[in-house]
Amino acid sequence: MAMQCSSFRFDIQATDGDARSGEFQTGHGAVQTPVFMPVGTQATVKAASPEVLKSLGSRIILSNTYHLHMRPGEKLIASLGGLHTFMGWDRPILTDSGGYQAFSLAKLVKISDEGLAFSSHLDGSRRFLSPEKALEIQEDLGSDIMMCLDECVAYPSTREYVEASVKRTTLWAQRSLAARRSRSALFGIVQGGVYPDLRIRSAREITAEPFDGVAVGGLSVGEGHNLMMDILDVTMPCLPADKPRYLMGVGTPKDIVEAVARGVDMFDCVLPTRNARNGMLFTRNGKITIKQARYREDPNPPDEQCGCYTCRNFSLAYLRHLYVSREILGSVLNTIHNLYFYLELMSDIRHAISEKRFDNLRKQIKEIYDD
Amino acid sequence: MAMQCSSFRFDIQATDGDARSGEFQTGHGAVQTPVFMPVGTQATVKAASPEVLKSLGSRIILSNTYHLHMRPGEKLIASLGGLHTFMGWDRPILTDSGGYQAFSLAKLVKISDEGLAFSSHLDGSRRFLSPEKALEIQEDLGSDIMMCLDECVAYPSTREYVEASVKRTTLWAQRSLAARRSRSALFGIVQGGVYPDLRIRSAREITAEPFDGVAVGGLSVGEGHNLMMDILDVTMPCLPADKPRYLMGVGTPKDIVEAVARGVDMFDCVLPTRNARNGMLFTRNGKITIKQARYREDPNPPDEQCGCYTCRNFSLAYLRHLYVSREILGSVLNTIHNLYFYLELMSDIRHAISEKRFDNLRKQIKEIYDD
Numbered sequence: 001m002a003m004q005c006s007s008f009r010f011d012i013q014a015t016d017g018d019a020r021s022g023e024f025q026t027g028h029g030a031v032q033t034p035v036f037m038p039v040g041t042q043a044t045v046k047a048a049s050p051e052v053l054k055s056l057g058s059r060i061i062l063s064n065t066y067h068l069h070m071r072p073g074e075k076l077i078a079s080l081g082g083l084h085t086f087m088g089w090d091r092p093i094l095t096d097s098g099g100y101q102a103f104s105l106a107k108l109v110k111i112s113d114e115g116l117a118f119s120s121h122l123d124g125s126r127r128f129l130s131p132e133k134a135l136e137i138q139e140d141l142g143s144d145i146m147m148c149l150d151e152c153v154a155y156p157s158t159r160e161y162v163e164a165s166v167k168r169t170t171l172w173a174q175r176s177l178a179a180r181r182s183r184s185a186l187f188g189i190v191q192g193g194v195y196p197d198l199r200i201r202s203a204r205e206i207t208a209e210p211f212d213g214v215a216v217g218g219l220s221v222g223e224g225h226n227l228m229m230d231i232l233d234v235t236m237p238c239l240p241a242d243k244p245r246y247l248m249g250v251g252t253p254k255d256i257v258e259a260v261a262r263g264v265d266m267f268d269c270v271l272p273t274r275n276a277r278n279g280m281l282f283t284r285n286g287k288i289t290i291k292q293a294r295y296r297e298d299p300n301p302p303d304e305q306c307g308c309y310t311c312r313n314f315s316l317a318y319l320r321h322l323y324v325s326r327e328i329l330g331s332v333l334n335t336i337h338n339l340y341f342y343l344e345l346m347s348d349i350r351h352a353i354s355e356k357r358f359d360n361l362r363k364q365i366k367e368i369y370d371d
Numbered sequence: 372m373a374m375q376c377s378s379f380r381f382d383i384q385a386t387d388g389d390a391r392s393g394e395f396q397t398g399h400g401a402v403q404t405p406v407f408m409p410v411g412t413q414a415t416v417k418a419a420s421p422e423v424l425k426s427l428g429s430r431i432i433l434s435n436t437y438h439l440h441m442r443p444g445e446k447l448i449a450s451l452g453g454l455h456t457f458m459g460w461d462r463p464i465l466t467d468s469g470g471y472q473a474f475s476l477a478k479l480v481k482i483s484d485e486g487l488a489f490s491s492h493l494d495g496s497r498r499f500l501s502p503e504k505a506l507e508i509q510e511d512l513g514s515d516i517m518m519c520l521d522e523c524v525a526y527p528s529t530r531e532y533v534e535a536s537v538k539r540t541t542l543w544a545q546r547s548l549a550a551r552r553s554r555s556a557l558f559g560i561v562q563g564g565v566y567p568d569l570r571i572r573s574a575r576e577i578t579a580e581p582f583d584g585v586a587v588g589g590l591s592v593g594e595g596h597n598l599m600m601d602i603l604d605v606t607m608p609c610l611p612a613d614k615p616r617y618l619m620g621v622g623t624p625k626d627i628v629e630a631v632a633r634g635v636d637m638f639d640c641v642l643p644t645r646n647a648r649n650g651m652l653f654t655r656n657g658k659i660t661i662k663q664a665r666y667r668e669d670p671n672p673p674d675e676q677c678g679c680y681t682c683r684n685f686s687l688a689y690l691r692h693l694y695v696s697r698e699i700l701g702s703v704l705n706t707i708h709n710l711y712f713y714l715e716l717m718s719d720i721r722h723a724i725s726e727k728r729f730d731n732l733r734k735q736i737k738e739i740y741d742d
Binding site for chain 2: 072076
């Protein structure tokens with residue numbers, strides 16, 4: 001731990017098989033793991049105020065460095081006191097490196113060992129993201145947990161391409177550590193596509209460095225649940241037990257319980273919030289597509305057992321009406337429900353682990369969410 | 372009062388000049404006047420949950436009969452327990468008659484003494500709205516205060532046309548009273564365009580009937596503030612002092628204080644909610660157009676003195692960012708602020724009247740909002 005300069009701390013409190021529950025400490029408070037981080041891309045979790053997020057029990061959110069760099073810009077956010085103050089969120093924030101969004105949203109992307117050159121998706125302006133620049137932006141934002149710039153390869157990619165990207169990701173990870181100026185936590189990212197030996201190589205190289213935590217990146221990009229789990233099976237044993245493990249951009253309820261079973265501690269995903277706006281609700285009885293005619297006169301809430309504001313106050317018929325009428329309140333209420341579902345699932349997972357009955361919960365969720 | 376069958380009650384508690392403050396009672400509780408009713412067109416005040424509306428101190432909302440008749444239909448709402456249950460709002464609801472929206476939104480409108488024939492703006496289906504049908508829909512919805520179907524003429528209209536519409540409006544008012552089945556309150560509507568003698572004639576005819584309250588309709592349709600006040604000057608003295616007076620679809624802060632000064636008790640308007648979604652904020656220091664570049668780095672809230680959630684937690688720079696980024700939270704936070712402003716303005720008006728200092732408040736508001 002001597003080489004780390006952050007104030008980040010992680011403690012495992014219980015295990016059940018390979019699943020673990022614990023807590024990490026940041027400058028903005030403690031977070032229980034396994035944890036799900038709602039995604040607040042543009043300095044807002046879409047359709048949810050900080051007050052709502054807190055009422056749902058959200059302890060940490062993710063925000064996207066690429067989007068904030070483009071608009072309104074990290075210097076402006078820094079001048080206003082940092083991202084926490086800017087968006088009115090006083091709990092921890094994890095920021096990604098911006099690399100994945102540059103690859104997927106920007107145009108005319110050119111990658112070299114130096115970094116990523118690309119054109120803004122907003123105004124076409126030419127930009128450059130290096131490992132050092134990605135850190136600088138995240139430090140300007142005042143992130144609690146920063147991510148190294150990595151190369152997230154598409155699926156499928158050739159072995160040769162992925163091998164080169166692993167090499168570059170390790171190079172960038174080392175440069176990121178050297179560039180760090182703040183006491184914020186810094187996580188390295190394991191890449192390697194769907195090639196087990198490259199995953200193992202990447203994991204060994206990344207975990208050799210003094211990161212505060214280790215992320216598994218480049219999954220949930222089209223390879224499917226089973227292949228994702230195969231890759232976790234070979235990768236997770238290579239990660240140190242005493243650092244948090246973050247599976248980036250994942251996932252469905254099934255993905256989450258299966259990844260927790262393999263020792264993952266942290267998740268983020270747009271699914272609950274994006275699906276909410278598209279009228280898809282997660283419940284303990286399965287998914288609900290709210291626009292379906294079958295709900296037209298349904299007086300029941302999405303889930304009788306759910307304690308969220310939406311389920312305590314509104315019927316499926318009303319939520320369907322809001323969706324069909326394109327009312328903002330529909331997005332707001334669906335988002336509340338879906339985030340409540342995800343956050344309660346994580347709470348249930350933590351309790352199940354500490355009571356050594358995680359496997360039961362895992363089976364239940366897999367029965368309901370078999371896709 | 373013998374001819375009235377509703378449980379509606381109205382008491383004046385204080386006066387200051389022609390301005391009055393009081394309270395009316397409905398089956399869903401009491402409402403202090405003068406009151407502003409947020410508009411919940413499609414069974415939702417846009418971007419505001421019932422929980423938010425209550426936290427802002429909203430005691431009553433308006434909902435639009437035309438929209439609810441079209442979608443999801445009053446029979447469906449009735450089968451689910453009525454509009455209060457459907458939208459999760461247990462405080463009073465006033466519904467309009469649907470006539471104004473049929474005139475302004477529907478197509479192929481044909482008016483006769485029987486009623487309004489028109490084509491739905493949603494699916495083109497042919498519909499017919501009579502005074503009796505408008506009452507039936509509102510009773511199915513479970514409205515606390517129902518409005519008679521009236522003919523709201525365009526501005527400008529010829530004297531001949533307006534005279535005929537006044538006659539028809541009175542005919543329809545009488546038929547509405549005969550058609551009432553529920554114990555909900557029923558208000559008549561005074562028409563007459565901008566012709567003083569027709570306004571007086573309409574007021575005399577409508578107030579001769581045993582309505583629970585009287586509305587002034589057909590204003591705020593393009594005639595401008597001064598002409599609107601001229602019409603109120605001739606109309607208000609014709610209205611009984613012991614019934615609430617409702618100025619429909621009005622208005623700006625200046626419209627409201629000037630109308631209160633003339634004895635109006637009730638208002639509704641889409642301005643605070645619609646302008647919020649368009650990035651226009653009302654404050655005690657004037658209007659703010661949030662997209663302006665001058666707010667780009669502004670760390671201050673919209674109004675330092677405002678106690679709303681938005682002003683207590685967010686900067687102009689953040690609200691501008693949300694607006695420019697088209698984030699739902701921008702609409703949510705701006706709506707909270709604007710409704711808080713309107714509802715607090717009404718609270719200030721009530722206190723000023725009871726303390727006989729309304730004229731000061733009226734002057735202040737007119738200085739800030741001179742348009």
